[in-house]
Amino acid sequence: MYIAYDENKKRISIENATRPNKYFCPLCGEPLIIRAEKSLARRKHFAHKSGTVCTEDWSHDMSEWHLTWQEKFPEECREVVVEKDGVKHRADVLINNIVIEFQHSPITSEEIAKRNAFYLSCGHPVVWVFDAEGQIKNSVGTTLDPMKCKENDLCWKSPKEKFAKPFPQGVKVFLDYSTEISDPKLANQKVRIMLLLRGIEPQRILFFNTKPFYIVQDNFLKQYGAISNQSVPSITDIINYIRQSSQPIQQKQVVIYPRPRPRSRRL
Ligand SMILES: [Zn+2]
Secondary structure: OOEEEOOOOOEEEHHHOOOOOOEEOOOOOOEEEEEOOOOOOOOOEEEEOOOOOOOOOOOOOOOHHHHHHHOOOOHHHEEEEEEEOOEEEEEEEEEOOEEEEEEOOOOOHHHHHHHHHHHHHOOOOEEEEEEOOOOEEEOOOOOOOHHHOOOOOEEEOOOOHHHOOOOOOOEEEEEEEEEEOOOHHHOOOEEEEEEEEEEEOOOEEEEOOOOOOOEOHHHHHHHOOOOOOOOOOOHHHHHHHHHHOOOOOOOOOOOEOOOOOOHHHOO
């Protein structure tokens, strides 16, 4: 984890943590140690001392993809403890009452259902962003460009049992992957895009709209309040635009692939 409590129960980010100060787990209250301080392969992080059993039984992704996403949100919105009837869990992001979970590593459908049920029972809608890089194929062609696809063209390369159960109301799902886009401004460039899904099943993915569209990271960040840039449309703006217009939306703000190298690998 990257955020702990200090001795005054104040949230401290790992970047501001120094020895020999004492840090504690925001969930179980046990003392934490600082790990990977000098590692080039892993980010510096907080960890329980060996032998400690944390009350948190959900596993938390620590991939670079996950971190890069989390860091787009204000620090006070990251790794937020959500509590109900004495049960505590750590949301990847909690912003404007919405829980956002970034999922890179495999997860079971039971685990997804548990997390949805917990956060919804706490009054938080849930947004999942799945790292779908290398996971999608086109059943009728070769392109992964949603602008060139019909509703059911894109599907999983291999079945994903984690999507065996339909998601309840109050839960949204996005896929995040890179592809070339037939948008004139982005012609022949590989960009990181996101798809908002209407449904997600073990074999196939269903677009939100019958007219496929894509969003980029900034649209997502605008939608959920992480950025306020006036020139960036939110997802709602894009959906409204699509409903009113027959023209495909052209993105002004794009995230070019590949992304900058992760901080921990820089010398
Ligand atoms: Zn703990």
